[in-house]
Amino acid sequence: MANVLEVKELSKQYSKVLAANKVSFEIGEGEIFALIGPNGAGKTTTIRMISTLLTPTSGDAIVAGHSISKEPEKVRECITYLPDEAGAYKQMTGIKYLRFMAGLFVTDIEDINKCVERAKNICGLGDRLNDKIGSYSRGMIRKLLLARAVMTRPKLAILDEPTSGLDVLNAIEIRKMIKKLAAEEGMSFLLSSHNMLEIEFVSDRVGIISKGHLMVTGRTDELKERYNAPNLEDVFERVVKENEVH
Amino acid sequence: MKFINLLKKELSELINKQMILSLVFMLAIFFIMGNVMKSATSEIVEEASSNKLSICNMDDSDFTKDMLEYFKSNGSKIDLITADEGDLASAFNNKSKLKSYVVIPKGFGEAVEKGEKPEVLSVSKVKGAAALSNMSSGPEGTLASITLYVSQKLAEQQGITSDQLKTIESPLTITEHTVVADKSAQISMSSIVSKIMMQNMLLPIVVMVLIMMTSQSLIASISNEKIDKTLETLLSTPVSRGSVITAKMLAAAIVALLNAAVMMIGFTSYTKGMMSSMTADMTSSITDSATESVNSLLSTGDALKQLGLQLGACDYLLVGIQLFITIMICLALSIILGALVNDSKSAQTMILPIVMLVMIPWMVTMFTDVSSLPTAAKAVIYAIPFTHTFTAMPNLMFGNTSVFWLGLGYQFVIFIVVMFFALKLFTSDKILTISLNLGQKSRFKKSSKTNED
Ligand SMILES: Nc1ncnc2c1ncn2[C@@H]1O[C@H](COP(=O)(O)OP(=O)(O)OP(=O)(O)O)[C@@H](O)[C@H]1O
Numbered sequence A: 001m002a003n004v005l006e007v008k009e010l011s012k013q014y015s016k017v018l019a020a021n022k023v024s025f026e027i028g029e030g031e032i033f034a035l036i037g038p039n040g041a042g043k044t045t046t047i048r049m050i051s052t053l054l055t056p057t058s059g060d061a062i063v064a065g066h067s068i069s070k071e072p073e074k075v076r077e078c079i080t081y082l083p084d085e086a087g088a089y090k091q092m093t094g095i096k097y098l099r100f101m102a103g104l105f106v107t108d109i110e111d112i113n114k115c116v117e118r119a120k121n122i123c124g125l126g127d128r129l130n131d132k133i134g135s136y137s138r139g140m141i142r143k144l145l146l147a148r149a150v151m152t153r154p155k156l157a158i159l160d161e162p163t164s165g166l167d168v169l170n171a172i173e174i175r176k177m178i179k180k181l182a183a184e185e186g187m188s189f190l191l192s193s194h195n196m197l198e199i200e201f202v203s204d205r206v207g208i209i210s211k212g213h214l215m216v217t218g219r220t221d222e223l224k225e226r227y228n229a230p231n232l233e234d235v236f237e238r239v240v241k242e243n244e245v246h
Numbered sequence B: 001m002k003f004i005n006l007l008k009k010e011l012s013e014l015i016n017k018q019m020i021l022s023l024v025f026m027l028a029i030f031f032i033m034g035n036v037m038k039s040a041t042s043e044i045v046e047e048a049s050s051n052k053l054s055i056c057n058m059d060d061s062d063f064t065k066d067m068l069e070y071f072k073s074n075g076s077k078i079d080l081i082t083a084d085e086g087d088l089a090s091a092f093n094n095k096s097k098l099k100s101y102v103v104i105p106k107g108f109g110e111a112v113e114k115g116e117k118p119e120v121l122s123v124s125k126v127k128g129a130a131a132l133s134n135m136s137s138g139p140e141g142t143l144a145s146i147t148l149y150v151s152q153k154l155a156e157q158q159g160i161t162s163d164q165l166k167t168i169e170s171p172l173t174i175t176e177h178t179v180v181a182d183k184s185a186q187i188s189m190s191s192i193v194s195k196i197m198m199q200n201m202l203l204p205i206v207v208m209v210l211i212m213m214t215s216q217s218l219i220a221s222i223s224n225e226k227i228d229k230t231l232e233t234l235l236s237t238p239v240s241r242g243s244v245i246t247a248k249m250l251a252a253a254i255v256a257l258l259n260a261a262v263m264m265i266g267f268t269s270y271t272k273g274m275m276s277s278m279t280a281d282m283t284s285s286i287t288d289s290a291t292e293s294v295n296s297l298l299s300t301g302d303a304l305k306q307l308g309l310q311l312g313a314c315d316y317l318l319v320g321i322q323l324f325i326t327i328m329i330c331l332a333l334s335i336i337l338g339a340l341v342n343d344s345k346s347a348q349t350m351i352l353p354i355v356m357l358v359m360i361p362w363m364v365t366m367f368t369d370v371s372s373l374p375t376a377a378k379a380v381i382y383a384i385p386f387t388h389t390f391t392a393m394p395n396l397m398f399g400n401t402s403v404f405w406l407g408l409g410y411q412f413v414i415f416i417v418v419m420f421f422a423l424k425l426f427t428s429d430k431i432l433t434i435s436l437n438l439g440q441k442s443r444f445k446k447s448s449k450t451n452e453d
């Protein structure tokens, strides 16, 4: 299986904080990989570097054969990025927003229409898409943004805490959608989350990150076995604790 | 294609119902103001030209009767006022439109006949605090007529002819000349100065409002995108950073142009009202030579041309270019300021640096000539790029072309430098990490501390 993403010793030094310290992992085609870690661990920082928004202090990542530091424009054609707690243009209607975003990825009118059609089906907002985004609830905005992140069929969709702000039912729906897209269309996903239950259900492999260090990566069942833990939450606790002992 | 998509989005964000409403509102205000001015001033003009004498006659001598008859036969309308004894205000109660009148007291005619200096009372009423409400010809017209009549009578008594009297009263023939640079014209300086002031007031106000509105909208646009994280989304899509920034600037510039056009239209209609008020002021203040002064005013345009103060099409083009560069500087600055914002509170105050940079030179150039300031102050003022926008018009008018070009060149250099930094900000990750907000920084510190715990 070819790797869609290869992260090689990626580091990011903010003025005072070393937010990511030699993070390395890879994601295969059609794979769902989740970064889990406590608040301030460096998940968002790592994700933003891979999305070409932050320049790494050292290291590199290869997305579909393109280096994020040398060919960021090429990388942007292969990915979509959904920021944590993102909003959308409030004065636009949902449908207009989708058209606008699609127009940034493809230029052909027919392709744009196809993307928008797809997003319409995925987001499940129905007629509310004709309303201004300013009138949407947080969950509705999240669903709209998720739909737009996958409508262009990127090779790699990068979703920072995709289900934050969604109720249980909607979160389940989103998880199912992610799994389906990965299985049926071969899209790869890089997620971050706090919700272990969700991660256990949705992801093929996880990476546990703490204080900028990627401690372990592996399949969920593998990790559970290795740490002799009943669930991912315990694995997480043990890994983070172990790290603090050092 | 992608760029047009971006531009359309930026434009639709800027041109909304609110913006159109405020434009219409602004136009309406200008038109209303202009019309109010016009009607207020036309009343004054009418009054000044009507030749109406408001007199309260308390003298029943033949001399006074003859004088009033003489006024009537000379085409003046006499408005006889009645006032209660010892109560000058009562006359205004009887006649609401009355603004001033002259009282001829008992014994007036007798005094003249005896060759004494007779007394008259000039009564005027303050109507309100507004400039125009008190602007009227006052009792001067009436007083002048009475003075003329009495001095003629006195002259007759002394055996002086009326021609001799005229010579004695104004023995000098004065022609006023005004010099600008190396040219001169036969016109009074005051009428030239007021005309120039009118012209030079318009542009700075338009520039001020334009800069404020344009920078505010661009700062808000960028800071909102930062706060909503739509900027992160936008920058992770396959569009060049350059086109994101250009689309934002172009949209803001287009809206600025729209605003400028509306303001120019509004202002011209407003200043037309102002101009006619000025004409009225002059005719009323020099009642005797009223016609003369109107004539000289009508020829102000020619005099301006003769003095080289009239701007030609080429000059206006240069002013336009200067205005364009000014707007570009303020757009580039706004991009940087908008990028510094991290929360909606600081977005409000981010325009302050631009306000300062515009207000200071505006004030300074309004009240004084920059080149006459002490060297240090001059250097500071000239270093502010917007100063050269305010001095552009006078520089072109007074023929300081080299100063104008220096200013324009300086502004261009500033624009390149600021734009360079703005682009650098956008193409690096600084746009997302930079922050002037101390509260935000301390939050980072706190969270990193809790990590270490
Ligand atoms: N712009 C910035 N400037 C300075 N430090 C930053 C900046 N952004 C993040 N940091 C710091 O980098 C570290 C990692 O932050 P990051 O946002 O990547 O964490 P996270 O894992 O996404 O946390 P959370 O689960 O809360 O989202 C934190 O200590 C944070 O304070």
Ligand SMILES: [Mg+2]
Binding pocket: A043, A044, A045, A084, A160
């Ligand atoms: Mg995060």
